Amino acid sequence: MYTLAGMDLGRIVLAPPERRELKRRARKRSLAVELVKRAELILMLAAGHSYREVRQRLDCSDEYIREWKKRFQEERLAGLDSRYRGSQRRTRTAETEARILEATRQGPTDGTTHWSSYRLARELGISQSSVSHVWRHFGIQPHRVRGYMASDDPEFEEKAADIIGLYLKPPLNAAVFCVDEKSAIQALDRLDPVLPLSPGQSRTAWL
Numbered sequence: 001m002y003t004l005a006g007m008d009l010g011r012i013v014l015a016p017p018e019r020r021e022l023k024r025r026a027r028k029r030s031l032a033v034e035l036v037k038r039a040e041l042i043l044m045l046a047a048g049h050s051y052r053e054v055r056q057r058l059d060c061s062d063e064y065i066r067e068w069k070k071r072f073q074e075e076r077l078a079g080l081d082s083r084y085r086g087s088q089r090r091t092r093t094a095e096t097e098a099r100i101l102e103a104t105r106q107g108p109t110d111g112t113t114h115w116s117s118y119r120l121a122r123e124l125g126i127s128q129s130s131v132s133h134v135w136r137h138f139g140i141q142p143h144r145v146r147g148y149m150a151s152d153d154p155e156f157e158e159k160a161a162d163i164i165g166l167y168l169k170p171p172l173n174a175a176v177f178c179v180d181e182k183s184a185i186q187a188l189d190r191l192d193p194v195l196p197l198s199p200g201q202s203r204t205a206w207l
Helices: 017-025 035-044 053-060 062-080 092-108 117-124 127-138 155-168
Strands: none
Touching: 017 035, 017 062, 017 127, 035 053, 035 062, 053 062, 062 092, 092 117, 092 127, 117 127
């Protein structure tokens, strides 16, 4: 979890997730030019570049630099988004982002595997759109769990070596087939008839 260390008016200090997101925006070609420019501006200020260097690199004025620096210091990443005149000020703050990121990292305590945006929003007392926006900003996808299952078979290494060797150097004139179970698919009647055979092709069918 990060704090508001970057709120000092004379200097910008970025939390690691903020730096990653700003770099992502600065590299993204599909993003609006103005949004890319703001991200580059904040990255340059955080790196210690002077206003003169920022002006020369981004072709902007001191007033432009001060405006977006102030917006970022007050609202962090949310402050770099455009607001139309008369629209309400966005209320998502660095504290809210930190709460969402920390809760997501720790995971739920009710025995479930991961948070949904709705459940986490209800847990933190904030809107679901706030959770979804932060997750998108930082590239978080709690539903995509990465894991590795180790085998307790004492002969696993020997069996794996046989299979790998079969792929790397199959017997002469041999056909190697790999079959994997689909535990979530039921073996029901075929929806379409078996396709006719063609010269040089094996028999196929659509499920």
